Amino acid sequence: MQDKASPEEAARRHVLAALDAEAGLDREGTAWEDFGLRFDLHFPDLARLFHSLYRDREDWLDQLGALVVECARSWQDRPAELKALDARRLADPDWFQAGTMLGGVCYVDRYAGDLEGLRERFPSFEELGLTYLHLMPLFLAPEPNSDGGYAVSSYREVNPRLGTMEQLREVASELRERGISLVVDFIFNHTSNEHEWAQKAAAGDPEFSDYYWIFPDRTMPDAYEKTVREIFPEDHPGSFVQIPDGRWVWATFHTFQWDLNYSNPAVFRAMAREMLFLANQGVEILRMDAVAFIWKQLGTSCESLPQAHELLRAFNAVCRIAAPSLLFKSEAIVHPDEVVQYINPAECQLSYNPLEMALTWEALATRDARLLSQALERRHNLPPGTAWVNYVRSHDDIGWTFADEDAAEFGINGFDHRRFLNSFYVNRFPGSFARGVAFQDNPRTGDCRISGTTASLCGLEDGSPEAIRRILLVHSIAISTGGIPLIYLGDEVGQLNDYGYADEPGHEADSRWVHRPHYPAERYARRHDPETPEGQIYEGLRRLLSARAQTPEFEGNRLVGFHTNNAHVLGYQRLGDPDDDGGLVLVLANFSDAPQHVASATLSGLAGDAVDLLSERPVELADGLTLGPQEFVWLRTKYRG
Numbered sequence: 001m002q003d004k005a006s007p008e009e010a011a012r013r014h015v016l017a018a019l020d021a022e023a024g025l026d027r028e029g030t031a032w033e034d035f036g037l038r039f040d041l042h043f044p045d046l047a048r049l050f051h052s053l054y055r056d057r058e059d060w061l062d063q064l065g066a067l068v069v070e071c072a073r074s075w076q077d078r079p080a081e082l083k084a085l086d087a088r089r090l091a092d093p094d095w096f097q098a099g100t101m102l103g104g105v106c107y108v109d110r111y112a113g114d115l116e117g118l119r120e121r122f123p124s125f126e127e128l129g130l131t132y133l134h135l136m137p138l139f140l141a142p143e144p145n146s147d148g149g150y151a152v153s154s155y156r157e158v159n160p161r162l163g164t165m166e167q168l169r170e171v172a173s174e175l176r177e178r179g180i181s182l183v184v185d186f187i188f189n190h191t192s193n194e195h196e197w198a199q200k201a202a203a204g205d206p207e208f209s210d211y212y213w214i215f216p217d218r219t220m221p222d223a224y225e226k227t228v229r230e231i232f233p234e235d236h237p238g239s240f241v242q243i244p245d246g247r248w249v250w251a252t253f254h255t256f257q258w259d260l261n262y263s264n265p266a267v268f269r270a271m272a273r274e275m276l277f278l279a280n281q282g283v284e285i286l287r288m289d290a291v292a293f294i295w296k297q298l299g300t301s302c303e304s305l306p307q308a309h310e311l312l313r314a315f316n317a318v319c320r321i322a323a324p325s326l327l328f329k330s331e332a333i334v335h336p337d338e339v340v341q342y343i344n345p346a347e348c349q350l351s352y353n354p355l356e357m358a359l360t361w362e363a364l365a366t367r368d369a370r371l372l373s374q375a376l377e378r379r380h381n382l383p384p385g386t387a388w389v390n391y392v393r394s395h396d397d398i399g400w401t402f403a404d405e406d407a408a409e410f411g412i413n414g415f416d417h418r419r420f421l422n423s424f425y426v427n428r429f430p431g432s433f434a435r436g437v438a439f440q441d442n443p444r445t446g447d448c449r450i451s452g453t454t455a456s457l458c459g460l461e462d463g464s465p466e467a468i469r470r471i472l473l474v475h476s477i478a479i480s481t482g483g484i485p486l487i488y489l490g491d492e493v494g495q496l497n498d499y500g501y502a503d504e505p506g507h508e509a510d511s512r513w514v515h516r517p518h519y520p521a522e523r524y525a526r527r528h529d530p531e532t533p534e535g536q537i538y539e540g541l542r543r544l545l546s547a548r549a550q551t552p553e554f555e556g557n558r559l560v561g562f563h564t565n566n567a568h569v570l571g572y573q574r575l576g577d578p579d580d581d582g583g584l585v586l587v588l589a590n591f592s593d594a595p596q597h598v599a600s601a602t603l604s605g606l607a608g609d610a611v612d613l614l615s616e617r618p619v620e621l622a623d624g625l626t627l628g629p630q631e632f633v634w635l636r637t638k639y640r641g
């Protein structure tokens with residue numbers, strides 16, 4: 001009989017037996033009932049995914065059983081405050097679509113010294129209106145170079161320079177009281193070479209050697225390297241590094257970041273444990289680092305393989321069972337067709353929007369908004385229950401990840417265009433206002449990416465008179481296209497590049513540190529002074545944010561394109577609730593340095609009397625509309641009836 005059961009049913013029986021056999025689980029009360037309900041709902045997915053990923057491993061059922069027992073224990077240990085949060089979120093699953101959502105991101109040490117110092121920043125977070133705070137990786141990591149903390153030596157220890165796990169729990173809880181969700185990275189593609197697992201692997205322990213991709217000689221590495229791309233070629237060529245005993249280990253990023261072997265179910269289970277540990281500290285959103293790379297298969301690019309999605313779904317199912325309010329944000333900085341594949345409620349509910357980010361900079365350089373407009377029209381809308389995280393720039397470089405086939409429709413050659421953009425942003429192109437720095441310039445492939453703060457890339461460092469208008473313009477796009485806008489903290493007061501990075505041990509070879517400056521205290525001190533650039537940027541942004549918060553049309557993602565018939569002017573529509581009276585907000589944004597006109601015929605489908613939500617002034621559309629250089633308007637209007 002048993003043999004005839006479907007794999008899922010067999011798995012269910014096996015797992016229920018494992019749960020039964022587990023002493024130390026409190027089977028009384030509503031907490032256990034809740035667990036049972038969620039188990040019934042989500043275990044079928046987990047079992048199906050586990051079977052699909054791991055059925056060839058003889059221990060797959062035992063691993064699955066042990067995993068679910070760990071879920072039950074983790075749920076049992078989950079603090080009451082977080083169980084209450086779970087209940088709130090389950091009752092309001094669209095909480096993150098609110099027009100008041102605003103993200104900020106910072107490094108604890110650079111922005112505030114340590115976790116204690118971070119508390120002093122809480123009032124300014126509230127002043128800005130943050131509801132989401134991403135603390136850059138703050139776990140134990142190698143010194144002096146840990147790729148900014150992206151090489152984790154223990155997911156359960158805060159870097160002692162920054163504080164303790166107990167302090168992190170307190171920070172999470174205090175932020176929550178202020179309406180701010182704590183976001184940290186789940187760096188699950190790799191560990192540092194100093195992680196206990198890596199050290200055991202390096203010492204030859206076979207159990208832990210199987211946690212990584214380790215090969216005795218170059219045969220397999222050579223075979224894999226035929227088809228994978230190099231991510232940090234300045235660090236090491238290819239994707240493998242040799243360890244002292246002569247074996248080769250997979251290291252996609254730096255030599256000290258060893259890729260985990262997810263074809264081993266023990267690795268999945270071990271990382272699920274670390275994930276649930278973080279969830280129970282009070283982290284509300286996990287930024288899923290480097291999602292594209294987590295599954296490898298010979299003869300492929302080893303990026304965005306179907307199993308990478310299955311793994312994410314399996315991790316997500318684990319959360320739904322044991323930490324149901326936890327959300328995932330995908331970090332896939334890849335081709336736009338691939339980016340969206342990670343975004344759905346069963347996988348990652350949130351995602352960086354690297355295409356909008358890159359094309360905003362593209363439009364700023366070219367003064368031509370057509371590629372951005374096309375991307376918004378075609379590639380912006382997401383499934384219900386998901387949202388973009390729209391950012392102007394992050395702690396990482398800007399990579400030109402637009403689709404070549406999209407660009408080709410305008411007669412633009414992707415390769416040449418990237419070369420132009422790189423030369424523009426490193427200030428090698430005549431007339432450029434940008435002061436960026438090249439990152440991972442790869443002469444062999446012609447690939448290169450750009451580092452720089454928003455202000456330096458917009459011309460503030462260069463003394464360009466349009467710089468402040470450009471800074472507000474690029475943020476206005478991230479703030480009005482729908483989803484969660486995310487500010488790299490310090491950019492809201494126009495922080496500039498920090499060329500001193502080269503003197504910091506461990507940072508000298510990584511130009512991304514140029515745009516990760518220390519807390520710009522003097523700039524913050526001037527943020528309310530309208531005579532200063534800081535004041536103009538900061539108050540300008542606050543005006544955008546408050547107008548957005550009062551505009552229901554900006555909630556959710558729903559965006560409809562709008563052809564302005566002027567290549568310099570970007571247009572899009574944000575629609576209100578159709579059950580209301582069909583109102584809409586038309587966004588128009590001029591990327592040119594000269595005034596630009598949108599013709600009356602182009603606007604003729606709209607009611608003539610609009611209101612600009614930013615200036616709160618009426619705007620007459622009958623004669624068309626002229627926008628000043630870098631000017632943008634948010635027009636509340638209606639279709640002409």
Ligand code: GLC
Nearest residue numbers: 147148150253289290331396
């Ligand atoms: C992510 C991080 C990046 C890091 C890489 C390796 O992409 O954003 O900073 O270098 O992962 O962990």
Ligand code: GLC
Nearest residue numbers: 231290331333334396397399
């Ligand atoms: C590559 C990777 C991305 C990573 C970045 C770091 O673009 O695709 O995941 O964040 O490199 O520079």
